[in-house]
Amino acid sequence: MRWISRLAMGALCISLAACTSSPTGRQQLTLYSDEQLNQMGQQAFNQYQQELPAVGGATHRYAECVASALVAELPQQQRAQNWQIRVFEDDSANAFALPGGYMGINTGLLDIATNQDQLAAVIGHEISHVLANHANERVSTQSATQLGLSVLQSTAGIQNEQMLGLLGAGAQYGILLPFSRRHESEADILGLNLMADAGFDPRASLTLWENMSAASNGQPPVWMSTHPSHGQRIDDLQAGMNEALARYEQASSAGKRPNCSRPG
Ligand SMILES: [Zn+2]
Known part of the structure; x- marks a missing residue:
């Protein structure tokens, strides 16, 4: 299944000129503009804000302190x-960041992530x-x-409905799932380096997963x-740990030591 997705993506890249490279050099299909994605991000963020009450005060300052130390290291x-x-x-332990720079963290996650690192x-x-433009991708x-399936559908005719249903399921699991696993590995490695560059101890990523x-x-x-x-995640984090620790030491000796006080 995987070679089919690569082939299809190659064809789309040529015909639509809609390919970009991720920060790790991976080729990705990005059909939408940044503006479109930022708009989607804003809509999702607005909806989140309508559904859940926001927490201010020391808790908000703590989250902002950590987030701004990370943002300061971005290109x-x-x-x-x-x-x-x-x-x-x-209470549900969740967090997100959306295109356009909208970030959210639930209080339930602050119970699991027990320190600033x-x-x-x-x-x-x-x-x-x-x-890494994962949402766009x-x-x-x-x-x-969907485009590929509708082309197939019009060619094959209605009598092959059942077969097309199977193809649809195949596309879901064969094409979409591996992509999102790749996204996770990529976000793990990029995130590890980002936190280290900001002066947070990268080893805390492993403790977080234990928690x-x-x-x-x-x-x-x-x-x-x-x-x-x-x-797989623990393996990825461990594989990237030596580089992250070197970056962490470099950040520390450059005086980057975030001191975000966690409310009690
Ligand atoms: Zn993720």
Whole structure:
């Protein structure tokens, strides 16, 4: 299935001239403009704000302190976005960052990420999804998959409906799923380096995942269940740890030591 998706993507890249490179040099299909994506981000953020009450005061200052230390390390063009973070009053452990710089973190996640370094691991990972245009790639891939299927449908005729249903399922699992696993690995590595550059201890990313696992007897934390393949993630983080530690030491000796006080 994977070679088919590569082939299809290659054809789309040539015919639509809609390919970009991710920060790790991976070729990606991006059919939508930044403006379109930022608009989608804003809409989703507005909806979130309508549904959940925001928390202010020391809790908000804490999240903002961590987020702004991370944003300060972004490449100039991305730093210039209007980054903002809200803390939402909700027990489910979740966090997100959206195109346009909209970030959110639920109070339930602050119970699992127990210090500034662990919180930086969560936010750094989420910011990295934005940096690497993952939302654009995901939406583009979905659109392209639907486009491909509708072309097939019109060629094959209605009597092959059942076969096309199977093809549709194949496209879902064969094309979309590997992409999102790749996105996770990419966000893990980029996020690890980002937190280290900002002077947060990258080893906290491993502790965070231990905390996530420990909290998951019963219902797994939302953030964990939307971030599958736990074992693979630990492997990725460990593989990137030497470089991240070197960057962390460099940041520390350059005087970068965030001191975000966690409200008690
Ligand atoms: Zn993720």
